[in-house]
Amino acid sequence: MKNEKARADGGQKSRQIRWLKFLNSLKESMPxxxxxxxxxxxxxxxxxxxEIPSYILPSPSExxxxxxxxxxxxxxxxxxxxxxxxxxxxxxxxxxxxxxTLISYSRVFEKTLYPFMVFLxxxxxxxxxxxxxxxxxxxxxxxxxxxxxxxxxxxxxxTVAGLKSLNGRxxxxxxxxxxxxxxxxxxxxxxxxxxxxxxGLKTSISMATVGAVVAEFLGSDSGLxxxxxxxxxxxxxxxxxxxxxxxxxxxxxxFEIVELAERKLIPWHVSQRVTDKKAR
Amino acid sequence: xxxxxxxxxxxxxxxxxxxALIDVNFDINxxxxxxxxxxxxxxxxxxxxxxxxxxQPTSGKVLLDGKEITKPVKEVGFVFQDHLLLEWRxxxxxxxxQGEFRNLDKNITxxxxxxxxxxxxxxxxxxxxxxxxxxxxxxxxxICRALVHEPQLLMMDxxxxxxxxxxxxxxxxxxxxxxxxxxxxxxxxxxxIDEAILLADKVVILTPRPGRVKExxxxxxxxxxxxxxxxxxxxxxxRKRITEIFTEMGILNED
Numbered sequence: 001m002k003n004e005k006a007r008a009d010g011g012q013k014s015r016q017i018r019w020l021k022f023l024n025s026l027k028e029s030m031p032x033x034x035x036x037x038x039x040x041x042x043x044x045x046x047x048x049x050x051e052i053p054s055y056i057l058p059s060p061s062e063x064x065x066x067x068x069x070x071x072x073x074x075x076x077x078x079x080x081x082x083x084x085x086x087x088x089x090x091x092x093x094x095x096x097x098x099x100x101t102l103i104s105y106s107r108v109f110e111k112t113l114y115p116f117m118v119f120l121x122x123x124x125x126x127x128x129x130x131x132x133x134x135x136x137x138x139x140x141x142x143x144x145x146x147x148x149x150x151x152x153x154x155x156x157x158x159t160v161a162g163l164k165s166l167n168g169r170x171x172x173x174x175x176x177x178x179x180x181x182x183x184x185x186x187x188x189x190x191x192x193x194x195x196x197x198x199x200g201l202k203t204s205i206s207m208a209t210v211g212a213v214v215a216e217f218l219g220s221d222s223g224l225x226x227x228x229x230x231x232x233x234x235x236x237x238x239x240x241x242x243x244x245x246x247x248x249x250x251x252x253x254x255f256e257i258v259e260l261a262e263r264k265l266i267p268w269h270v271s272q273r274v275t276d277k278k279a280r
Numbered sequence: 281x282x283x284x285x286x287x288x289x290x291x292x293x294x295x296x297x298x299x300a301l302i303d304v305n306f307d308i309n310x311x312x313x314x315x316x317x318x319x320x321x322x323x324x325x326x327x328x329x330x331x332x333x334x335x336q337p338t339s340g341k342v343l344l345d346g347k348e349i350t351k352p353v354k355e356v357g358f359v360f361q362d363h364l365l366l367e368w369r370x371x372x373x374x375x376x377x378q379g380e381f382r383n384l385d386k387n388i389t390x391x392x393x394x395x396x397x398x399x400x401x402x403x404x405x406x407x408x409x410x411x412x413x414x415x416x417x418x419x420x421x422x423i424c425r426a427l428v429h430e431p432q433l434l435m436m437d438x439x440x441x442x443x444x445x446x447x448x449x450x451x452x453x454x455x456x457x458x459x460x461x462x463x464x465x466x467x468x469x470x471x472x473i474d475e476a477i478l479l480a481d482k483v484v485i486l487t488p489r490p491g492r493v494k495e496x497x498x499x500x501x502x503x504x505x506x507x508x509x510x511x512x513x514x515x516x517x518x519r520k521r522i523t524e525i526f527t528e529m530g531i532l533n534e535d
Contacts, residue, residue: 169360172334176358177381179351187377191368268368268409 058238066242073227074246080223081212082250084140088147089208096152097197100159101185117153125149126214133219143215143223150211154203162196163189195269198262205254209247282308282331282433282465286340289326299490300326303340306484306493310432311463317476317522318486319531324469325361327491328435331467332356344433354382357426359436363418365410365425371397372406375425382429389428396424400454416447423455427462436468440475452478456504473526477518478505485525495525 040060046052047059054062067074103110125146132142166189174184216225224243231239289301300323308314318324329335331342333349342349365374372393379389397406400420410418419439426434440448452475459466470476476483483497499518501509509515526532 167362167364169362170364170366172329173358173360173364174381175334175352176332176356177378180381183381187380188366191366194368266368 055235055237058241062238063241063245066238067245070239070242074224074243077222077224077227078246078250080140081216081225084143084212084215084223085147085208085254087140088144088211089151089205091144091148092151092155092204092208093201095148096156097159100156100163103156103160104163104189117156120149121153125211129215129218132215138219138221142218143212143220146215147208147211151204151208154207155197155200158196158200158203159193162193162200165196166192194266198258198266201258202255205258206251209251209254213247281310281343281345282467283343284331284340285343287327287330287337287342288339289323289330289335290338301330301337301491304486304491304493306496308465308467310465313459313466313468313479313481314484315468315470315476315480315482316484316486317470317473318491319488319526320471322486322489323491324471324486325437327486328358328437328467328469332358332433332435353433355431356433356435357429357431359419359423359426359434359439361438361441363410363415363422365418365421367410370407370409371402371413371421374410374421375428378425378428384429392430393424393428396427399458400424416443416451419443419451427458432464434464434466436466438469438471440470440472448472448475453504453506455479460503473519473522474510477501477515477522478510483522485522487529488531494529497522 044059044061047057047062058066099113103113128149129142129146132145136142136145170188170192171184174188178184212223213225213228216223217229220226224247228240228243231237231243284304284306287301287304289299291298291300304327316324316327326335330337331349333342333352336350344353344355366377369377372390375393375396376386376389378384379386379393394406397403400423402417402420402424405413405417410421413421419442423439426436440451443451456479466479468476468479470479477499478501480499483499485494485497486492487494497518501512501514501518505515523532
């Protein structure tokens with residue numbers, strides 16, 4: 001009886017807390033809402049007041065309406081782009097973390113790989129795009145490769161940095177407990193690298209979108225990049241803006257997914273702690 | 281019994297070799313509390329690392345119960361200078377990691393961990409994260425981690441070095457109490473003369489780098505060593521004697 005009452009009180013309390021948290025986050029984001037809203041309103045007024053033709057600069061309302069108007073075309077092309085990003089970025093995550101692990105363990109491996117990494121970092125990857133078209137044609141393969149190539153290095157670099165930034169004494173501590181290298185890696189080294197890995201993932205996912213669109217520019221018959229080029233060719237500027245908005249939203253959703261995973265996986269990290277506002 | 285036989289340690293540096301330890305000999309009997317006292321940088325920590333097989337000496341050997349140590353020994357608990365707690369684990373889980381690495385039964389380890397948490401006065405903190413604790417509390421958790429598998433040998437590398445004087449004193453009293461119950465073998469490294477005397481059955485005094493054993497001072501004060509002991513003539517005499525040894529070695533200057 002007593003327990004039930006306590007639980008009911010607890011439930012109400014947690015609901016209250018959630019509501020307060022929501023209000024607080026709303027208050028926190030007020031400046032952003034006003035600044036972004038202000039720019040949109042200013043843009044709308046500017047276009048209407050000076051009667052700027054929509055093929056030069058469509059108003060925000062026109063652009064949003066264009067999303068609705070061209071939704072079926074946008075949707076099918078968006079799915080193509082999402083597929084390319086999904087596969088390319090997936091490959092990045094699956095491949096770069098094991099390679100980073102090898103690099104963090106072996107100096108020889110690092111030295112062997114290093115020249116290639118520097119070379120691939122320095123070369124403007126967009127410039128290899130046409131070559132991919134020659135090699136792999138107009139299908140999804142060259143796009144996936146471009147997504148992979150652009151998103152691979154940020155994650156690799158940050159993961160290596162994370163795996164290497166370990167207090168050396170922790171290794172000795174692990175040695176007093178067990179000789180298992182696997183346990184040391186799985187229970188100490190990898191969790192310790194997670195904050196860096198997440199910062200790498202955030203850079204990577206933004207690069208992935210860029211890679212997909214750029215590769216579609218270079219030779220494609222579907223995807224948002226392709227649709228963008230066509231809209232440009234037709235001087236259909238409001239469709240062009242509609243696509244830009246969709247791309248922005250996609251990027252935001254990806255970023256939010258990574259952030260959500262970060263909050264769930266590393267609630268202990270400094271960046272995630274709920275601290276005194278004055279201390280920040 | 282842990283026996284150090286003619287231990288020597290050399291490090292390779294850019295300009296040649298630096299000797300950290302030269303011909304160190306001494307024994308630690310089972311259930312004995314030994315403190316190693318020496319000035320900063322005399323190779324005190326190296327000493328503990330060699331004693332647990334984490335580092336191999338360049339000459340001489342260490343025997344644990346008559347067997348030479350060639351790889352990290354398992355029957356040991358190690359408390360480091362910094363607490364080395366994992367920031368993604370709660371107090372309880374930081375202690376439990378010892379069991380996870382050693383494949384010990386989870387439930388039994390948990391019971392022992394909770395008992396240790398209670399003994400060091402951290403009840404109610406078992407689900408807190410390390411950054412939510414004070415320095416003294418963090419080091420207490422680190423000591424619990426080193427004890428949860430009930431090792432016969434406990435190595436402590438200046439564990440109270442980063443703590444304030446009041447906390448240090450409390451930690452010393454608590455450690456003595458715990459040791460009097462468990463009677464495990466403890467090798468405790470410090471650069472604090474009072475701490476070395478008050479904890480030890482014998483104090484091993486090392487010279488400045490390269491470290492050699494200058495003298496082994498037996499301490500025969502009654503336990504527990506409370507305020508009365510600290511003011512007793514025997515304690516003051518021991519302190520005077522050790523201070524003189526340091527003055528003689530040129531580490532302390534009167535003028």
